Amino acid sequence: MENFVVSARKYRPTTFDSVVGQHHITTTLKNAITSNHLAQAFLFCGPRGVGKTTCARILAKTINCQNLTPQTEACNECESCRSFNNNASFNVHELDAASNNSVEDIRNLVEQVRYPPQAGKYKIYIIDEVHMLSNSAFNAFLKTLEEPPSYAIFILATTERHKIIPTILSRCQIFDFNRIQIEDMVKHLRNIAGKEEIKAEDDALHLISQKADGALRDALSIFDQMVTFSGNNITYKETVANLHILDYDYYFKLTDFLLNQDISGTLLLFDEILKNGFDAHNFITGIGEHFRSLLVSKDNVTVQLLQVSDNIKARYAQQANQTSLSFLLSGLNVVSACDANFKNSKNQRLHVELCLLKLAHLNQAVNFAKDFSLNGDVKKKTSVSTGNANGAAETSATPPPQSVLGSNPNGITNGNGQSLATPPNGHPVRTPAPAAPPTVVPPDTSPTAINKMPPVPTVNFPPPPIVEEPSPSRAPDRNVPLPGAKKMVKMPSLKDIQAQLSNPITNQKTNTTTSAEEEPTGPATAVSPEAFQAAWRELTVQKRAEGKMLEYIILDRPVTLDEKQEVLLQVENPVQVDQFNEFRAEFLAALRQRLRNNRLNVRLEVKEQQGGRKLYTSQDKFSYLSEKHPILPELRKRLMLDTDF
Structure with missing residues (x-):
């Protein structure tokens, strides 16, 4: 029986023209030989x-x-070519640096370089996997590599160029080999299949080439494996089954499920893929590649980026016409996020299933987003509940179908033209009209509006306490100051005043007056600016001591008192106006009590800070965002939303 020779050796190129996919290398070498510009x-x-x-x-x-041919190819007939083909040439020396990487091995090589060739013009030394040499071996090789004899040529080959020291790189003419393109490999495999009288489908050859990942030797090995598996007829299905590959059919079927929002079919297909032994991470990567192929298939200019057979290109073009660009771009983002977080997920199957569920709802999300364009139309599906007189709720977002309200064969309508369905009891039921969206009324920040404050009670000031001098016959009271000492008068606190305001009937010390818009009346004592500032500061600090920081922040700001006994207080926004009005009566009563002046009043003025606009209320935030995004008011109107203010 004849010994079997693998295709990688049997069909190994013997001339420059037969090299596959490296024309930039072969052309340069041929020109160097023709012009006699060979590097050392x-x-x-x-x-x-x-x-x-x-x-x-x-x-x-x-x-x-x-006997070089005009095409700069070996003749395969001279003595040198025949000896080379029989592996008997004394002028070509091959060294495997993976197993001969020591200094002694390089020294032996340098020793051989000293002897010129017996026949022929050059002695060639081919060192494969040269990156495996040690640093000492590289250093021992430097001198010979830089100044070799005129007849010596070194050819170094490596897959890891970065591991070679720079001093070696600087002494060599470097050629970078590319990965072999899929089309070149398919053409080469088709040529070999023709010589071997083997029938092979183009889809199967494309799949073999993609599996080889740019290495022609791997493609030839897979080709031999498929010939052994299927005989002289290589089909696409047998190639998929033998190589255990997630083929295009899975992804085309998955995309159809996603476009139809078929969640059950999508999850079942993923379960089938896992049961067949495929990796979930590779499946997610394949989805991204499939979406990318659909994306480039949308334009005839970019369809050439697909390195697949013509049949698969036609399927991609057909499905690309059914898929929107928004779906593909959003899907690629979802798949990329799933791919990035896959290894960090503890439940990886659930992680992929969530990604598939998002993809299944992408079309719905894209269509929903299109409805919110400025010229679009939104059909709200959620119902709005409205209460009737009996407390029952009726949904009125969209008119319910006739199967719910009953048929209307008589065409009964009301005065507004609304149809009235007739239930079995004979009484018509009014179909509720759609609810109107809530109206947003911005707050009034005019000076007249913000100063319409609640009334402040007029305080009856108690007479000053009379302090009696202790008689010499009785013991002095410790609570009464000694003669010559300053007489202390206890002033009422905020709690006492608040108690007076809360019980005006039982406590006769306070009398309420009319609204604050009327001119304040009552006893008035002249107030100096220093006494006013001291009283205001004392009441402000008391707020902080009581833990009322909101009131302290409002009051802790510069204030002025004019000749009309009116205090000017500047606040930052309408919210602080409402907050001040909540404790205005209590605070102003305390201020009048301390200064013994019932004509004191507070006038508010809204003045924003210079540092920038502050957003406190929901309406402020909504107005600010509406200035930046003009579509927001229309979006709120169509969705019938409010801003919770």
Whole structure:
């Protein structure tokens, strides 16, 4: 039985023209050979299976060929070419640096460089996986690599260029090999299948090429595996089954479920994928790739970015026409967030299922958002409850169907043209009209409005207490000051005044007057600005001592007293006006009590701070946001919302 040779060796390129997907490398090397501008050292970098060692061997064979063709290709007929094809050439030396990475190995190599070739023009040294050399070996190799004999050429190959020391890189001519494109691999596999008389579907070859991830050697290995599995007929379904790949059908079916908002079908499909042994993270990554393919399929200019067969391109184009751009962009954001947080999730299956549920509702969310455009129309589905006279609630957001209210064969209507359904008892039922949206009334901040304050009671001042001098015959009272000492008069506190205001009937010390808009009357004592500031400050500090910080903040600000016995207090916003009015009567009564002047009054003035506009109420916040986003008032009106103010 003939020994089997894998396709990667059997169909290994032997000329520059047969190298797949590295035309920028082969063209440069051919031009260097033609013009006799060969470098002393080459460094071939790139991922695995892209032709680094193959190009090194072709270069070594071609520069020693005795009969070069005009296309700069080896003749395969001269003695040098025949010896190279039989692995018997003395001018080509290959060294595996992965197993020969010591200083002694490099010294042996340098020793061999001293001897010129017996036949041919060049001695070529191919060092594969050169990044595996130790630092000492690199340093031992530096001198020879920089100044080799004229007949010596070094070709270094590596998959990890960053591990090579810079002194080596500076002495080499560097060639970067690219990943082989899917179309190039498909074409190469189709050519091999034709030579081997194997039938292969294009979709299957595309799937093999994608699985190879840019490495032609891997693609050839998978191709041999599929030939062994399915014989001389490679089909797409057998390739999917053998390679255990999430094929396009899963994602096309999933997208149909998402567009139709079929949550059950979506979750069942995900469960089937997990039961078949596929990884949930790879599934999420595949959804993102599928959405990306649908996105580029929407334009004929970008459809060339799809590296799939023509049949799959047609399916992508068909589904892209059914999918909106908003759905794809929003879906990519949702999938990207799920992919980023997948490893940190403790319940990864639930994490993916939540992502699928969001995707299933994307169309509904996108359509709902479109209805809120300025020229759009919103159909509110939620019902608004309104109470009738008996306390029962009737829903009136949208007219209920006839199956609920009953038919109206007689066409009974009321005066407004509303249809009246007739229930079995014969009494018509009025169909409630839609409720009107709430009206937003901004607060009135004019000086006249903010100074319409509640009435303040007129306080009857008690006469000053009479302090009697103690007689010499009785013992002195400790509570009475000694002769010559200052006489202390106890003033009423805020709690005493508040008690007087709360019980005006039982306590005859206070009398209420009319509203504050009338001119205050009663006894008045001349008040100096210093006494007024001291009394105001004392009452303000007392508020803080009692823990009433809100009242303290309002009062703790500069105030002035004019000749009309009127106090000017500046506040920052209408909210502080309402807050001051809540304790105005109590505070003003205490201020009049301390200064013994019933003509004192407080006038408020709203003045915003210079540091910027402060937003306190919901209406202030709504007005501020409406200035930045003009669509908000229309949105509130259509949704029939209020701002809770």
